Amino acid sequence: MPGVTKEQIQAAREADLFAYLQFHEPGVLKRDGPNYRHKEHDSLVYVTGKRYWYWNSRGRSINALDYLIQIRGYGLVDAVHALVGGEIPQEPAYRSTAEIQVSKEPEKKTFALPWARRCATAAVFYLQKRGISSEVIRQCLQAGIFYEARYHGEPVCVFVGKDDSGKAKFACMRSISGNLKKDVYGSDKGYNFCYPPQSPGSRHVAVFEAPIDALSHATLQELEGWKWNGYRLSLGGTSHVALTSFLERHPEIRRVTLYMDHDLAGFVNARKIKTMLHEDKRFRHIRVSVNPPRMGKDYNEKLLLVREQLQTSQHQRAQKRRLFQFREDFNMNGSQQICFTDSAGKALFSIPDNGLLCLFYGNGDRHFAVCHRLDDTHAEIDGVNYSMPDFAKRMKHNQISFAPA
DSSP states (O other), X not given: OTTSOHHHHHHHHHSOHHHHHXXXXXXXXXXXXXXXXXXXXXXXXXXXXXXXXXXXXXXXXXXXXXXXXIISOOOHHHHHHHHHOSSXXXXXXXXXXXXXXXXXXXXXXXXXXXXXXXXXXXXXXXXXXXXXXXXXXXXXXXXXXXXXXXETTEEEEEEEXXXXXXXXXXXXXXXXXXXXXXXXXTOOXXXXXXXOOSSSOOOEEEEESSHHHHHHHHHHHHHHOOOOOOEEEEOSSSXXXXXXXXXXXXXXXXXXXXXXXXXXXXXXXXXXXXXXXXXXTTSTXXXXXXXXXXXXXXXXXXXXXXXXXXXXXXXXXXXXXXXXXXXXXXXXXXXXXXXXXXXXXXXXXXXXXXOEEEEEOTXXXXXXXXXXXXXXXXXXXXXXXXXXXXXXXXXHHTTXXXXXX
């Protein structure tokens, strides 16, 4: 394995995840009876009696190496080095919790934003490739809630969450070319990424699983022109910590719309959040609705599909305009005719010299071909010379039908 040995990988698997979280992610665990539960992934439980971690949503146990790779988005080499360092330790990298003095408080890391690159070209190009509009990107850059940084030499997108005074309290990094998804150490999950409303005074918050989905929703509004004014809040996963904290800071909110992913996990999480808000007397007055995307798995997939449909529609309209202009410019009177036949030479129909032929493909696509008469039985069709029977035979072989445009 490049970069790490089998012994290092095994040592990382045996590292104490509970101790790792105490030292590197203080405050991420909460008591749940005799056990501990992860605040951001509440299906992840530490069973103190048996001293192992169980991932309820996946129905299996999990070790420290699994946690960094599958939940925090580390690569294998980075995860192993984070747990055991560059050399094989003589003792476990993180001692068993039984060996740790309970009275010793772990040192909490101070939150600090990653250093911003002066030019955000790669990050902007990444968002544009994901379908996000230039105007939405501009507003994010102007508000200081999105920029480009580097992590281990790799360019990453940084999405920032701020408090009401504009101070950064949270940041998450998303790889531009890889699979990295990582919250900056010390981030307060209660202040996750939030795209602000177009005008102040909104009482509506839309909730998404990821920042890219929130920005996709804003771009869809721009493309389709519907009226909507509200906050777009990212949960950074499935935890409702960000939403609860947001509602506590914004008592004016009267409506919450859950734009979760269109999959089983998204439906389950939406139902769980809706129940939580209904059972909490502080939020019972809030109207909660669930609105998963009607196409695609999430709102970014929906945005890309909508853009593809719009592009196809624009292409078809341009093609019709060109056809109309061609017919306007073409003098139909006195022109010679091109006689199309079937493969046996039987006449089917005629079109004028320099006229258009419409080809119908099996997948529903259409193509318009310009035809030039060569003689009574030959024509140049879309730049290729054919005899009329040979053309009909070729179209039949390719399962393409044709007719006058």
